[in-house]
């Protein structure tokens with residue numbers, strides 16, 4: 001899937017809006033019982049968890065993290081343990097390391 005929209009500076013462009021819409025569609029499937037997901041915006045960097053509508057807002061206000069190319073927290077290559085309550089921090093560290101440039 002083309003994710004070049006994630007690098008766009010113009011967050012009002014149609015391409016970015018379409019990209020966010022496609023992300024939210026994927027992310028919704030990973031929402032928990034309270035409709036919350038990790039926020040991949042530049043500020044939250046998948047550390048903070050917010051309701052879908054707040055995340056949507058952040059992605060327009062702050063922008064999506066341009067390095068978050070594989071949406072591991074939102075259903076892509078999800079680890080079986082990643083939704084376990086006490087394992088949030090462990091599941092966080094591995095994919096972030098994976099994304100760092102070698």
Ligand SMILES: [Zn+2]
Pocket residue numbers: 039040041042043044045055058059
């Ligand atoms: Zn955020």
